[in-house]
Amino acid sequence: MTAPLRDMTPAERARSTSFYEASARTRLELLLDAGSLIEFIGPEQREVSPHLRIFDLPEQFDDGIIVGHGRLDGSPAFVAAQEGRFMGGAFGEVHGAKLTGLLRAAREIGTIPVLILFDTGGVRLQEANAGELAIAEIMRAVMEARAAGVKVIGLVGGRSGCYGGGGLIAGCCSALAVSEFGRIAVSGPEVIETNRGVEEFDSRDRALVWRTMGGKHRRLLGAADLFADDSVQDFREAALELIGLVGPFGLDGLKAEQERLADRLRRFGACLDAVEIWTISGIAHAETIPELPTDQFIALADRIGRTSRDAR
Amino acid sequence: MTPDNILTALFPDGHQVRNDKGVLLGSATRRSGTCMLVLGVADRTAVGVDEAIRLSGHVLGSIDRDDGPILVLVDSDSQRMSKRDELLGLNEFLAHLAKVLIYADMNGRPTIGLIYGHSAAGALLATGLATRVLVGLPGADPAVMDLPSMAKVTKLSMEALEQKANSTPVFAPGLSNLAQMGAVQMTWNYAAPLADQLEALLADMPAVQDLRDMLGKERGGRLKAAEIGERVRDLALQAR
Amino acid sequence: MTGWQNNRAARDERIAAGAGFGHGKVVQARDATRLLEAVIRPGDRVCLEGDNQKQADLLSRALLAVDISRVNDLHMVQSGVVLSEHLDLFDRGVAKRLDYAYSGPQSARIARMLFGGKIELGAVHTYLELFARYFIDLTPHVALVAAVSADREGNLYTGPNTEDTPTVVEATAFKDGVVIAQVNEIVETVPRVDIPADRVHFIVKADQPFFVEPLFTRDPAAITEGQVLTAMLAIKGIYAPYGVQRLNHGIGFSTAAIELLLPTFGERLGLKGRIATHFALNPHPALIPAIESGWVRQIHSFGSEVGMDDYIRARSDVYFTGPDGSLRSNRAFCQAAGLYACDMFIGSTLQIDLQGNSSTVTTSRIAGFGGAPNMGADARGRRHPSVPWLKAGAEADPDGAALLRRGRKLVVQIGETFGDKNVPLFVENLDAMELAEKLNLELAPIMIYGDDVTHIVTEEGVANLLLCRTAQEREQAIRGVAGYTEVGRRRDHGMVERLRERGVIRRPEDLGINVLDADRSLLAARSIKDLVRWSGGLYAPPSKFRNW
């Protein structure tokens, strides 16, 4: 489960480093070819949020996101990684603009894929309007980049999950890889509980949270294309695989997505719990899914075969 | 304002827009006699999976026809905050709606959002903020996050928050704040016919390019976004 | 009235009064309150089983609902005051006087009620001390206990969380008291007999299983680098040199870190088999990797832990299990084991003063003692030798005659110099002193007395108090590991350096530990999921600890 980190090759380190636990910097350092990351507007530039001071809150020099350029198996890639521990990885003005700028450049170039390592609770409250708008701009920039032929790959497995507008951006990506710990949703568990009551959703029932929003459910639904084990190396391999798999974006993909989602509503719209959905999907003993080891789960998900490839 | 009033004022020559449980779907005839696709959310309805799929379906269904520009009317709640919606993947449904609108806009079907009531969070992202031009009507009250909820999370008093809101448009609800940020490009008024204002906009649509960060800078609401975005873009273009 | 069997007659009368409410011994849950009204007399000593973990919650609610003209002014003698109902009894006037040991979740409210005079306090005890008094001067008239199942005769199966039940029933049933048990189910045959039927007078079937709180689960994901460092210092600076094999661990994150470092850091130091082989300990999930790696030979437990049942069942070489295969815990025996058969206690606390006294009491919270004072005390009645015990004794009294020199139990306080919200661990004066003055107590609630403490470990190093020869040295040794707290910053630098030269204080570098190596990657498991994997899927953590 663990080993000392000294005297290891980068791949061994990446294999033994939990994606969930690692910092955004460590994730990028180990995800990309060793030493290949070039960061844009790094922390030494001190481009901090101009808004946190109003609330007497501490700033972070990179505003909670690292954007840059690196190499994956020798090929160029643009990367963005959110730091889920700084303000829950939330989108603020500077944080969001860094990703927008990266996506705009990718669009102009057209051939270099973009990896987004999501780790976010959504909009940063203290700059809610700027954060919301940043997300809108990112969604637009993702779609413009994809239309220009860029593959935009989302990786979800951080501690803050991928919530709020982050969930919408993830929905705009060409493909997603998610780990068991990853969560993708719009409203967070506490938000649902606050609005609908604990009977509707008990946010402290973490098994419920994960089977409603967690990586396994998202993979089985076809919302995510690949299921990665929780190591940076697994995410690296997933990213490489997805870059190879993603096809061009166009109207056909959107029409297929409309059908894919409509079909999901028809089949599962009356289900009250994920276990029902999994059962209808033909999984025997669906209630054991959360306990299933990774390799068996991947085999099962591949057999069920639900994917959003060419339909997003 | 009711959606009926607004539709009548926008399209005096008639429209076929139906309001089915808060979801507006249809089309309308412009002053010029040409057609315009209309969709939207009315009556402060929450946008969940059921609403989103119908809205996106309406746009996709028209995409091979030339139904003209697309108008998205907005008076919604936030996204529907329920177990069922999240279980079914609300993020994909909302993203899909936004994608469809963005795709249409990029492919010869200019999109205009018109917010005349409320909206918030994920619902606003999937509707008004996914259009090329978002227009506000007087009385609209979009709120990314309402102040009472903010007070709870930030542990600040409402008074303290309201005071801070006076000095910055960056967090507090309201049309004028969103306008200052560059999210709402213009606000129409009821003094002139809405139909004329719509025609004027359509006659002079900005290019298919996201200029909201520039606008936010011009209006003094977002001083950083455009510059940061531009710097990253330049660095990235040099780095390859 | 003269006679020598009055109590037995009174007991028989109580049973007869209650007999009308059931079929045989079995009483419906809805009749529980009427049963209690019939059986309990005003002023009775009542043990309402509130253990560290298991709670007779249905009987608590039933007792709270009694007609107070019939049942009042009770004297509650129970180890745990844990449920809000336990204190509601005093608010309502059902109960008046209290002798107890532990009040974790109710610590703030119990403090308010003590200040407000709502509760007449007998004393706050340690578990073993309260159990002892059950047999001398606090024997219950009525015991309300909790079990997993019962048969119709009244044989009880207490399951993995046996905890206090045998002790409570022993004291009550054999001294003319009445025993009422709430059970989750009534079965034909119980899986094993934990309490024989002739000691049980009534059984109430609860509509919901009794409440058990997972108190001993520490999520490895929450262990900090500082805690890893402190744990490394403890292993290399104390476990290794003394060769501590028989021990008890506290429940904090620092000791969880130790448990998770055994198969990694400990293995590298070549300590496997030489330390940490026999435990008096609840089934801590954090110990799973060490067990699976072959470190641990035997564990006896006070209680169980939620989610550990299948794992324990499958590892009966390590745990104590019954003929049914499930854990048999017993708080009284395990406390005795911790006191007499262990060479070391290591645990954390909230405050340590300059004499080394420690306390978990703050002026607004009275958490009680639980078992720590018995674990963390030198057993003066101990007579068997062991290497660590003798070595500690020799360090304390190097000039004494070896054959007459008592050994010493290693009592180790471990913690970070600053706790939650930057509250310092080290203080000039314990809050417990202020509390004692306010409440007019004859004794301040000290968890572990300074003269029992042998070592203090913080991220700053290990202070060996056994080697201190004067009160002044002791104070400076404590200040010397108190870091940047006020207490630490006011140390005598010269004296602290001299203590370091003598090995009284050992810094990380003195132990050959590089602070920068204290990395979470050293932990054998870094998440609850890792623990599940280590257990081969046998550990089933409660939902609140999952992130899958």
Next chain:
Amino acid sequence: MEDLSFRHHVRAPAGGARKSAIVGVVASGNLEVLVERVLPDAECALEIKTAAVGFGDVWRAVIGDFVERYSPGGLRFSINDGGARPDTVSLRLAQAVRLIAEHGQ
């Protein structure tokens, strides 16, 4: 928030040739340390922005010990602190010195 700044004369320059390094993250009980090799060899400076107000004396003590122990000559440390404990601060500072001494840009 409170701003603190410290400047020390040191006996020797820090090791390594890297220009800058960053460790940690700004979160409750945590901090980030950005270290840059921008000062003369015999000097070091620390600029701190902390969410915990009123701990100047503790910072002074922590930094005094750190400078004495590591002699980080030539380095400027910029710290954003989310209210970390002194031991965490010491650890991050030491990590920063180690990282800037490693090979790399």
